[in-house]
Amino acid sequence: MRRFGNLLAAFSTRWVPDAFVFAIFLTVLVFGLALGLTDRTPLELVGDWYGGFWNLLQFGMQMTLVLVTGYALASSPPARRAITWVAGRTRGPLSAVGVTALGAALLGTLHWGLGLIAGALLAVEVARSCRERGIRVHFPLVAAGGYVGLMVWHSGLSGSAPLLVNTPGHFLEERIGLIPLSETILQPFNLVFLAAMLIGAPLLLMSMHPRAEDSEEIESHDDDHAGDTDDGSGGAGGGGGVRTATARRELSPAQRLMHSRLLVYPVVAVGLVYLVPALVVDGVVGMDINLLNFTFLIAGLGLHGTLAGYSAAAAEGARNAGAVIVQFPFYAGIMGIMASSGLLEVVTEAFVSVATPFSYPFWALTSAALVNFAVPSGGGQWAVQGPVVIGATESLGIDPGVGVMAVAMGDQLTNGIQPFWALPLLALTRLRAGSVLGYSAVVMLFAFVVASLCITFLT
Structure with a gap:
């Protein structure tokens, strides 16, 4: 596993581009697919792209505030002491990776925002603490551990689709009514998946830790934190630091x-x-x-x-929010092409055409995993893919809650190689996407196998 992880990490570091380049590449790819698979003209697709370009402004601002307010909360003296205490419990490189991955996964299960921000800050603090104590830990691998929460969040308490279909007035209520959480996130197949991820993901990442001489430690500038004052009084409006x-x-x-x-x-x-x-x-x-x-x-x-x-x-x-602000409109443009051109329906219906009642949950999960590359918003993906999936469950006689969770679980899996949600983590760790996504890709492959088995055989 160490050799496999190092091989993927070396490949992704060399060949996986910056997250902004990835967004542009996806735009071109989706544009080409829509041009070849739908009846839209190039000019119409440009209009679809621009029509969706600003649709994530509200969401982009919300995500920016998640990053800013989450960072401010986690860098407060009491929260910093708590994170430092957890980081100090690590006794070696393997426990450093395991504690970070388990902490991020538990927080992501509780709420995706906590998993996203606190997981990244925990990774930074664990790596910093290890360096201060002379423990050589591979920082990109620790950062990948801090990203695990985004591969379990939709199966947890803040999953967008499961919560939405349990909310009165949701857009599919006339077709499926209200679906309680007992039929979605509390189903055995989802609980088994979560248990497997909480145990397996940390162990998997621990098994990939390189030898000490090959470890890339956190750099000194990565643990500089503004506002780390004993009395919380440093900063703007009259100087920073500890004030007597x-x-x-x-x-x-x-x-x-x-x-x-x-x-x-x-x-x-x-x-x-x-x-x-x-x-x-x-x-x-x-x-x-x-x-x-x-x-x-x-x-x-x-x-x-x-x-x-x-x-x-x-x-x-x-200071760390620039990538989020600039790149979200490009993903909104991709969503605009997918939704307006009919490409999303083409992709989803292609999977439906080869499905049976037994195999459909797997194909729905797989299609959601692919669509997540172009529509990397859990709520947004359900809004555009949900009607097609529910139609398929109705025609195949499948419980609609299974269709909801198939989309939810598939959506979260490919976050492991999708830089969209990694942007806050990359900003806070100051690492390139390629140095982290090689390791998280291994976790994604493990999660995909487990999720596929669970949703196929435990529904």
Whole structure:
């Protein structure tokens, strides 16, 4: 496994391009497929591309805020101490990889946003802690462990499609009604898949760790964190770093406002007035991306304690958001081509044409895995692929909950080699896509085999 992992990592490092190049390549590929498989003209496809180009602006801003508020929360002194404590429990390179992968997978099962941001920050902190203690750990492999949460998230409590079909008023309610979670994420085939991933993914990554002399350690600039102050008062609006009482007295009245806790606590209190009922009533299952960002924001403000400390941490997080902001419109354009040209229906129906009631869950999962390259949004993919899949389950006499989970599970699998969701992790670790995706590709192959067996034989 070490040789296999090193071989794939070397290949992906050399041949897998930057995530932005990958987005452009996918655009050209989808454009060519739509031109050959549909009746759209080149000019019409350009219109489809531009028509979808800005459709992810809201989602792109939401994802940017996930990155910024998640980073600010995780870099607060209490959260940093917790992450440091977990990182300090590692005793060697294998445990470093295993702890990171297991932590990211558990967080991703709880909520995809937590798995995405906390998994990346845990990877950075584990690698930094190991370097300080003289433990040679291969940082790209640890970073791949921090990405495991994105290969299990749709099978967890925040899965877009399972939650949507259990929400009154969803767009397919007239056809399938409400499908409770007991018929989707709580089905035995999904629970067995999750258990296999929680155990197998960390062990698989651990088995691929190279020899100490071949390990690529984290570089010194990768663990520089803004706003790491003992009192949470460093940062914008009057200087950063730890401020002594004397230094604080030297601030102007305007600067003192940024370092005053009196401005933060009322905001946190008002936020909790909304958050507590929302989280108690709906819990994690009812959390959407807006509530996640609001939770991150209020918790981050409370843990930093001052506007200056939070501003410094948020500014550092925003430095890492450039790739997300620039590349999301290109993926929105790909989605526009897929949806408007009819290419998505062509791909999905091609799988349906060769399926039987026994084999269809596997083919639906496989088609969803392929479509994820062009429509890398769980909710967006269900919106465009869901009607076709539900139509197939109706004609083949299959439980619609199985069709929902086939799309959900297939969607998450190819995140292992799709840089779209890896962008925040790559930004926070400052690694190239190729250095990480070779290892995550091995986990994806394992996950695909397990998911295929589970959804075929345990439904």
